[in-house]
Amino acid sequence: xxxxxxxxxxxxxxxxxxxxxxxxxxxxxxxxxxxxxxxxxxxxxxxxxxxxxxxxxxxxxxxxxxxxxxxxxxxxxxxxxxxxxxxxxxxxxxxxxxxxxxxxxxxxxxxxxxxxxxxxxxxxxxxxxxxxxx
Numbered sequence: 808x809x810x811x812x813x814x815x816x817x818x819x820x821x822x823x824x825x826x827x828x829x830x831x832x833x834x835x836x837x838x839x840x841x842x843x844x845x846x847x848x849x850x851x852x853x854x855x856x857x858x859x860x861x862x863x864x865x866x867x868x869x870x871x872x873x874x875x876x877x878x879x880x881x882x883x884x885x886x887x888x889x890x891x892x893x894x895x896x897x898x899x900x901x902x903x904x905x906x907x908x909x910x911x912x913x914x915x916x917x918x919x920x921x922x923x924x925x926x927x928x929x930x931x932x933x934x935x936x937x938x939x940x941x
Contacts, residue, residue, distance in 0.1 A: 836867070840933065868893075894907050
């Protein structure tokens with residue numbers, strides 16, 4: 808999928824081993840005032856449940872607790888897309904690690920409240936900085 812096909816993604820690829828890239832992504836999120844409150848290890852899940860040996864792949868659920876609180880006060884059902892999913896995945900063929908983030912402006916479109924759009928715009932800028940930092 809190219810950037811022209813899906814402009815709602817913030818993405819980059821880094822010439823770092825997966826574990827080092829994952830550590831850098833977590834640090835970059837913290838630098839932007841974002842916490843990752845969930846971490847799903849897809850590789851381990853596929854190994855345990857399917858017996859497959861796949862490339863490393865992690866989904867981080869990131870958010871800013873203050874902004875999450877303000878958003879939920881404005882719209883309780885916004886909890887469905889509240890976390891910003893950040894994926895970090897290994898590409899064994901190229902030796903690189905990919906990082907992709909779904910633009911929160913897209914997921915927050917379920918409501919048209921200006922306050923939530925402003926928060927989504929704020930988070931978008933923070934996540935864009937995460938990508939730029941990497």
